[in-house]
Amino acid sequence: MEQLKTIGRELAMGSQGGGWTGQSKEFLDLVKSIGEARSKAEEDRIILREIESLRRRIAEPDVPRRRMKEYIIRLVYAEMLGHDASFGYIHAVKMTHDDSLSLKRTGYLAVTLFLSDDHDLIILIVNTIQKDLRSDNYLIVCAALTAACKLINEETIPAVLPQVVDLLAHPKEAVRKKAVMALHRFYQRSPASVSHLISNFRKRLCDNDPGVMGATLCPLFDLITADVNSYKDLVISFVSILKQVAERRLPKAYDYHQMAAPFIQIKLLKILALLGSGDKQASGHIYNVLGDIFRKCESSSNIGNAVLYECICCVSSIYPNAKLLDAAAESTSKFLKACLLFSESHNLKYLGIDALGRLIKINPDVAEEHQLAVIDCLEDPDDTLKRKTFELLYKMTKSTNVEVIVDRMIDYMISINDNHYKTEIASRCVELAEQFAPSNQWFIQFSVSNNFTFQTMNKVFEHAGDLVNVRVAHNLMRLIAEGFGEDDEGADSQLRSSAVNSYLRILGEPKLPSLFLQVICWVLGEYGTADGKYSASYIIGKLCDVTEAHLCNDTVKAYAISAIMKICAFEIAAGRKVEMLPECQSLIDELSASHSTDLQQRAYELQALLCLHSQAVESVIPLDASCEDIEVDRNLSFLDSFVQQSIEKGARPYIPEIERSGMFSVSNYTSQHQHETSSHTLRFEAYELPKPSPTPAAPQISVSTRTTDLVPVPETTYYTENNQASKLQPVLDASSADHGIKLHLVGVQKKWGRPTYSASSSTTSSSEKKTNGVTHLDGVSLQSQGTLYDSKGQQSEKQKLAASLFGASAGKTEKKPTSTQRAPKANTATAERPGVARAVSPEISKQKAASSPPPDLLDLGEPISTTTPTIDPFEQLEGLIGPTPGPSTLDNSVTTSEQKAPDLMALYTDTPPSSSSSISSGLGDLHSADKNSPMAKNVPSIKKGPNPQDSLQKDATARHVGVTPTGNNPNLFRDLLG
């Protein structure tokens, strides 16, 4: 027996092949030949051949298990090189069933590499995992847990969850740690399924083994990200853990490059940053330990810097503390300055720039001393560093340096090929330009050049960037429509005509992005003939060319035909005759037969418009009214005389719906119910969508069918973003908090406006003498000329650039008190971003409107028909069935219903205005104008018209009274019941 064993061992070793560890010669040859392959094609050939032979062999009936293991490893290899080995998955799954740990591990490894968590074979593994989780051998349990992390999906979590939870108390720390990670993974997959087990994570935080504690930080970080407030109590624990870690209380094994457990420190710092964010009390606990770490951390090693960087992030995130901010600033400057001492200086520069970006949010002074370093990074050949620097510049942009920064960004944008980043930087440019636009002319210029660069971007941009850029286009249109100077009409019209000129020129370009074409069409339609420079037929011809020459989609066509309609309307209104160009006529014909109903409608509208009288046309499409608010007469007061007439002729007066249906508890109950639900939904919509009234959605219906796009919805996102940003800056005084970025900038300018170049005043003074514009020009030309200058010249160029970036206005404003600086800034800010004021005012006006709506509003056919779809018929039925226990309760409920009446009124009054306003804002002038006349006739009929809500109530009433409804008129019952 003994002998047999030794022989067997020898044989077993021998069969392994002389190689590294247990692979056969075949496999070694395979790897070698792959290694020697000279091209990707050759490699592919080898692997394909290998896959073929594996496919054949693996399917043979009696493959020895050890041979099978090697096959599986070879499959992993093939899959790793990007080939499909799916025929072997099932064998890997089989291998996990094996009893031997070696094979089982290989099986699990292969399965985790092969299968995604939604693969069909997963169900075959769950059983094995379950069994292995119960194994006595902790290594098998570990292997099963590792596999569970990758493979268990939402459906199969319940199958293994109890066992994993049991394993949290396993005697082996390796198992506990993996169980924590598995539970964490389950939480990520499906938070609901493990929500009752979250307390376990807290328990594991106190685990004796630092490894388990460290692993527990991962799930806790996720949990705290999701819900900060329920973990505030842990702040003290985290701080004490961090303190102990920093004091080297953990076993030596956790040290890394002479740092005490740096990875755990970093994780803790991340968690504390979350917990301390905007919380003064929690932050108070953190200050001490942060200070300690700042002191102890040595910046001579990478890992030390990693911890320092995390400290800076933490400091910038928690409630600010002057001392810590100083320490953070000091570390940041070390990052930026100590570059020369390190071989990997770029990494530190990168982190330094990033840290600077975080710190200037809190204290704009920080960046001052690093001006040259920042400029250096901007000129650096390293793209990553450059981009990070642009990010920093983006954060520190203010009205004085916006031109330089955006010019730089555009230069860079043109120079790169990466579409993803191109899109990002383009949207940033536009965002900055909108926020700070120093002059309207500049903005248009900028947009034009910007759009030129759009051309060079290919489809990827159009798909990826559409979301951002639709907003951009609409903002651009709004800008042209509204102008900048609020009372300077001349400047506005000048802006518009220059826009028209430049766009007409641009139309000559062969290929334009569709979004840009939309803007062009809109502008031409709105202002093409405004200054009288171009004739209507010229513009119309151009617009027709747009639809033909450019490969355009329906949207562009819609914009074009609407623009033509506007121009025609202006012409008719001005009393001139419009002669139809043949190409225009053919366009109209083409569109009237279009597949798109939208285009059809526009074409027919245009044709109808041409037949109208000039006065009618003028009222339908007034000149330059895109910015005017549409007033919706919610009282329909213009109908009063008509109604009066009808009544005089013997028509029955209108009875408000409440009075009609409010007689019965049942109907009352249901209607209340309905209106609660409907009011919820409606209110939701109304407040979510910002007011479209001020801007392009305006009377020009031409664009109005597109209003879903045109309604400046993005505005809200802007504001929320800004508000979020301001939340991060608790330093700002309370008054500034709700103004978002606007006031934030005030702070920036105040700080940054100071004279900056105290050290090298001799060189800067010369540049400061120049006007703002000149320095700006220098800054731009710098890039191209930079190489010609000698080093000294470069230095001064850099300083100039720095001056323009960091303190262009320094020379002029240096002696002014900050308050004067602040005031004009505030003015310009409001002027530049009219949306702020506008977003507020419609809100107010709406509230006013909502507070005093007339009762007959309720029967406006339009709003009700739109509210009804949101009502769930089942809820209505429930409401009907619920309070129908018997006639005995009837009396009671009648009285209660009467008491409830006023409440109901309130509910009613709230809902219709919001619904009608959202509708009317969506509809253009033409539509409402069209509808006005039929509506007048409809008013009486609508009252009786089929309405699911009404009919249900009627039904209910009928059942109560025991009468089958004979007519549609609810008043019938009212009469019956007195």
Add this chain to the structure above:
Amino acid sequence: MVVHKGHITFRPLRSRIIAAVKSSTHQHKFLAGIEISFEVSDLLAGRAIGKRGERNSRSKMIHFVILISRQGKVRLTKWYSPYQQKERSTVIRELSGLILTRGPKLCNFVEWKGYKVVYRRYASLYFCMCIDPDDNELEILEIIHHFVEILDRYFGSVCELDLIFNFHKAYYILDEILIAGELQESSKKAVARLIAAQDSLVETAKEEAGSISNMISQSI
């Protein structure tokens, strides 16, 4: 033995497949059914694509680890976020184009499609990890180094050849360091201990298997 086992545990799937294929009880036909199920799963790949949003919403994790040689040959890949096989190839191609061309003195981070890739070169091998944009890059750089140090300790002054021929061992080690894209163990000793324990058990298992098969072959 293996076949028998497979028979038992595969039953649930078989019943599903039978419904689709109307197949018989034979093992071979059953496997044919599996092939079909793969096709179906490929059709269902949309599900995985649908999960892309999930990948974005997660914060601060490592999305994948790739080891590539200077020639752009793949030495090891580990994906923690769902990527289809095709995507994987594109990712590797794009990243090797991006990283291998970078000069030696530039920083070790690359921005890529809204993510950040942290890479570090050891001799002729590049270790790359993809992370979310707001994560601590320097930390990831050190996690790479941590991994390399453990590899070094395990293989005894590790070289590229070690990883080429023993890539599965490298996978085992990586599994002990990272789970689901998070650092699970920062102690080199703990990792080394666990790997050693597994290896020794594997060795004994190997011996047993060898001796048993030997005994059987001899006894017959």
